[in-house]
Amino acid sequence: MGHRCCSKQKVKRGLWSPEEDEKLIKYMATHVQTSWSSVPKQAGLQRCGKSCRLRWINYLRPDLKRGSFSSQEERTIIDVHRILGNRWSQIAKHLPGRTDNEVKNFWNSCIKKKLVAQGLDPKTHKLIPPSRGPSMPPFLKRFQTPPAPFTLSMNHNTNMEMMNSIPSITSFPPLPPPPVHPTPIEEAMIIPDVLMSFQDQHSHNSMEFTDASSSLDHSTFNQTAFMDDTSMWNKYNNTLELQASQEQVQVQAQPQLTSPIGNKGVSMDNYDPTAFDLQLIDTFLSPCDVFYNGNSMDHLHWG
């Protein structure tokens, strides 16, 4: 039973021989590849195009990094996986020279086991309750807090100029109804320990997203990001559309709108919680841009 894409052809399956590799490498080096389906024929291979593509992408490509993963790469995989889940191709983009298949295999064969051994759920990256997992050392128990909202904290030196400098913050529409399932961006935002700084291009004032799990009360996480510290908002920014009746001011932010990268004061009239900018997340999560502010896993031993 061959592939559907090549059912008419006689195709070889299984492991590639060095001769086949050589043919494909030679072909790829001398031809501008337009369609994978035509590669086998032109390269003289008894394979289907899909198989050629896979072999090239996962094994023969010259820019591939071979060998075992470094601890830095391992951390990056864990970090990005926590936010994106099993989006191996997205994760692999943060690891130059690594393929999605390689990352996936490494995750399944190695990282997953490590997380489980440390009492962490590899899907959620949260501590597994003692009843379901290995007994938890006392020092880890304090990290077993509910998922913290993604908060914007400000100190009392924050001034109006700074507040007004935040692009697009005045254009937030009313909160849309909460979805049944979290959207990817919500998942991305439910990070108790991520520390993100962002700086307005004009004012050079910066705002920090800090870990809310260790401070103040927890806002109810509703749609995307909430900003805590009601008094600050009320006191300093009367241009914000605040829901004064609520005990906690919940300012909804769609990341690409509040990001200084785009710096666009975009209306969210057509807000679609399911559509968000993966690239932006990528930007936030580029290997050197991910910071930790007290993560349970930082207290564990790796290796």
Place this chain on the structure above:
DNA sequence: AACTATTTCAACCGCAGGAAA
């Protein structure tokens, strides 16, 4: 040394989405 169990990872499968016909 021989056998078995476990792990690793290359390759396959099926599906989804986009483009072209």
Place this chain on the structure above:
DNA sequence: GTTTCCTGCGGTTGAAATAGT
């Protein structure tokens, strides 16, 4: 608007390698 083709993705499989007895 529908069908077909192609590509890319994530889940899964199974052969090879390795570890354990």
